[in-house]
Amino acid sequence: TFRTKRRQKCKPLYIDTSFNQN
Known part of the structure; x- marks a missing residue:
C-alpha cells in the first residue's frame, strides 16, 4: 500500500484501502 x-x-x-483489502 505504501507504494x-x-x-x-x-x-x-x-x-x-481497496489495495490494502485486496
Missing part, C-alpha cells in the same frame, strides 16, 4: 500511497498521494484514500 501506491506514495505514488498517488493526491488520489483519495478509498483507493489505498
Whole structure:
C-alpha cells in the first residue's frame, strides 16, 4: 500500500484501502 500511497498521494484514500483489502 505504501507504494501506491506514495505514488498517488493526491488520489483519495478509498483507493489505498481497496489495495490494502485486496
